[in-house]
Amino acid sequence: MLKRFFILCSGADANILAECSHGEQNKYVGIGATVFFTALMAFIASSYALYTVFDNYFAAAFFGFIWGLLIFNLDRFIVSTIRKKDNFTDELLQVTPRIILAIIIAIVISKPLELKIFEKEIDRVLLEQKNDFTLANKEQIATQYTPVVSSIDQEINSLKQEITDKETEVNTLYETYIAEAEGRKGTEIVGKGPVYKEKRDKHDAALTALAALKKGNAQKIADLEAKKAQLATEYDDQVINSQPVIDNFDGLMARVNALNELPWLPSFFIFLLFLAIETSPIFAKLLSPKGEYDFKIQDIEDEVKTWVMQKEAQRSVVLNTDHTINDKVYQDLTEEEELYEYKKKIAREMMKKQQDAFYKRQTGIL
Structure with missing residues (x-):
């Protein structure tokens, strides 16, 4: 059951993956587990960050859960849309926007956890700032x-x-x-x-x-x-x-500013850790050779693509044939004497009516 859940998290097609080898399945289980635990860390980080805003456990947990689902969906989308190609340059161009998005997600996830990890140091900086603000406030009021x-x-x-x-x-x-x-x-x-x-x-x-x-x-x-x-x-x-x-x-902004007052190196290493976690599924798919699952997916996509092209070609042939038949039908109709006499009769009556109407209008003007 846990294996199926992680395969779901990886964004892979479970039915196709079930026909692949255990090694191929384990690769996607690992990718799915990384996606899941990244979303879990996002939930914890955002819940703490939102608690500093709302000062309420239930509100922070609720909105933190929504944020965790959002990160989960983004990571799952990033991993599932990467397709193995025959050219490494094409693959690199394909994953570049996804890597940029992963970097942004890593920054968003790591920052609240940095606030929690360095909470004592941040409290010290905030205390100093509060003391300075108190003195400045007294002088300003004075x-x-x-x-x-x-x-x-x-x-x-x-x-x-x-x-x-x-x-x-x-x-x-x-x-x-x-x-x-x-x-x-x-x-x-x-x-x-x-x-x-x-x-x-x-x-x-x-x-x-x-x-x-x-x-x-x-x-x-x-x-x-x-x-x-x-x-x-x-x-x-x-x-x-x-x-x-x-x-x-x-509040949150005050703590972020206080964090920036601390040495940057520890925060940078924490960011690198989450960046590695966030981009590991992407690089795993980028660096790994084409697997059984990739070939099956490509086969299905090529099959659908071929079928669509066949249907489009058939529709084009049917349209061209219909145009040819219509041209021939109307060409044959132009040679029928009966249709010619009937249309001539209608045209004669139409011209008579036009002349009568013109005569009545000119008489009324005079």
Whole structure:
């Protein structure tokens, strides 16, 4: 049963192959087994690749099975359509398009398996890329808030500097009226005279203004700090909300790009392995001599071709004969007097009717 299944996979005619030797049958069993296991590997590879897309086992297995059937059908078609010829150059030209198609299939099959084989290394590359994306994302989001925060900081510093300047002015006034009282500056008269009182009142007014300024600026600074804290919260929220996009950056395309970051030699050897598997049935048929099955197939095809050519030749002869007979029949009819008189009578009546119709039309115009 397994032997019949592999012969089915090879695309060979089971009835014709049953009449061939066991060696010939075993050759096609091997070709069919290669086709089957290539399709099986295609199913496994595509299922893994599609799982990274759908993140669902059933969907990945279903579409992977469809892909495996497609590869199976293509490989079976490639092998079954190769015909042995008497000229190796003709055979090579015949299989060249099929080899190109086999190379494409090998690339498609090997790439998902490379992703699975080098999964740990790919995860490391993806982790590095995610970290870079996270830092870049934070910097990009920060560019939206940095100018506003800098403006708030400048405004806060300006309010604080305003208080500092006012405190300096108050301290200067305090030093002035104390020096006046001690007689060190101003009138240089010890005691609390009119000048002292004037300077003291000026200091007290400045001190009251300083208290009011501190109270007002403290409220403004508190509002600005609250706004700054709100901007910091919005920044953190944007970073948190955008992080899942970066965390999910491990799809099929991302993994393929990460694989390209790894050394190419291991991936190349895996590709060569699948290329060898994919093209082995083609080269087996190309390099092997004509077998019993090939001669039988060629005999059947030549028989059908000869029969078709015979039928086409017979149809051509029948058509030519019919033309000859028709020419002779019509030639004989031209010599019959009865047919001549009958057609002459009809022509005379037709001409009379034409003349009558022309006369009536001309009369109506006049």
